[in-house]
Amino acid sequence: MQLKQHRKMMLAITISYTLLILYFLFFAFGRLDRAGHTTEYTFMFVPDDFFRVPSLSDLLHPTVMDAVGIGNIAAFIPFGILIPLLYRTRFVRFMALFILSILVLETTQALTFLGSFDMNDVIQNASGAAIGFGAYKLGFRTNNDWRNIAAAGIASVFLMLGVWGVFGMASQVFTKEMGPFVAINDWNDSSGSPSAGTKLYRFKIGGQDVEPQYNVYSAEGKSKETYTYTLGSKKELYLFLNYGIPDQKDGHGSIRVTVDGHEFLSVTAEAGRHEADMSFIFLPQANELAITIEGNVTLWDVGFKEMVYTWN
Structure with a gap:
């Protein structure tokens, strides 16, 4: 009985968080107002600047785009924890289904004029989910829920810093500048x-x-x-x-x-x-x-x- 209640609570949290993310993807930031003035579809299959994430120096004077770069990763970390808690799944299968879902959402954003299809968003969202899955594997190892949540939270922070560093190096390698x-x-x-x-x-x-x-x-x-x-x-x-x-x-x-x-x-x-x-x-x-x-x-x-x- 306790296990069923635990699962129902996880399912309710997952549904609520999914609805919150869908709201930000389709309705927040004045998207409905802009959609009425947009007449062209926007598909960006190659990011303008590879793996947009702010550097440490950028955080001294953060901009809206800096927040978006971090948020695109951090906002999807919970899915990597919640989904494995609800359903037994392997990493490859989880990531394949998650990336397919993000591709559908990005395409829907572009076709409804409520946003654009941006491959950089797909990469960042998937990276967040992968961080969450890694945090789940590292954190949920005991029967104590609070201890597991704390361990997963700490693991998420360290994995996020690691991905941030990798993205920063990739940005240095693949970003173009004037010669x-x-x-x-x-x-x-x-x-x-x-x-x-x-x-x-x-x-x-x-x-x-x-x-x-x-x-x-x-x-x-x-x-x-x-x-x-x-x-x-x-x-x-x-x-x-x-x-x-x-x-x-x-x-x-x-x-x-x-x-x-x-x-x-x-x-x-x-x-x-x-x-x-x-x-x-x-x-x-x-x-x-x-x-x-x-x-x-x-x-x-x-x-x-x-x-x-x-x-x-």
């Missing part, structure tokens, strides 16, 4: 010849001296000049360029940047403005780059920073 600046004149133009128009010289814009460090581009007395480069199908680049009309030149000019036939930038500069501008453009992929200069606009220090893994 070093590479000047455009380090490439040949589309004909295979060394790039032209890169002779350095000083000039003034708005009375301020400008000293280019890498290259200078202009129409060289023509009405229009186009510089074309083959980059070799590089991916995830940031193109940086500075532009303006030098003080000693009148009139106006424009710049147009196209990549593989698609226009990414088109700006007009006026001589009267007399101040330098800096732009950067994200290019998801780039094979052929063309920069067209018209009028008296001068470009300088044009180059790329490529997104690379830290181990590169």
Whole structure:
């Protein structure tokens, strides 16, 4: 009789906690209001930043996303304890069914516009359940319920810290960051010849001296000049360029940047403005780059920073 009452209590706790989690997954944080203004499904099969968890330094000034990163793991630890208490199951079977359930919930979130399908959430939720299962195996070894609960709680903390450390190392290995600046004149133009128009010289814009460090581009007395480069199908680049009309030149000019036939930038500069501008453009992929200069606009220090893994 006592065993049946114990099982009923565990079942009631499990159902109540499941309903609480479902509430946060589908209705909390203003999801219903946002769903009415969403028209596109969001599926993120590859996380933007691998295993989002805050570092120890981040916790000194925690953000909402830091709380989400920890909560996505910690909130699912109880399932790894409660489910084995209710049903005898092996770790592999438990994790397979749990991951399948999370995939269904994530897909439902995306299809109902009440959230998004985020593979990073699946990884973190499953990690929480795995921590809970490990805590159950380590903690529930006696006939004393309170002692078992305390042991499982302590085990959960230590396992959570271990997973946190592993995720932190994985994030360092698999997260991308900007690589070093590479000047455009380090490439040949589309004909295979060394790039032209890169002779350095000083000039003034708005009375301020400008000293280019890498290259200078202009129409060289023509009405229009186009510089074309083959980059070799590089991916995830940031193109940086500075532009303006030098003080000693009148009139106006424009710049147009196209990549593989698609226009990414088109700006007009006026001589009267007399101040330098800096732009950067994200290019998801780039094979052929063309920069067209018209009028008296001068470009300088044009180059790329490529997104690379830290181990590169």
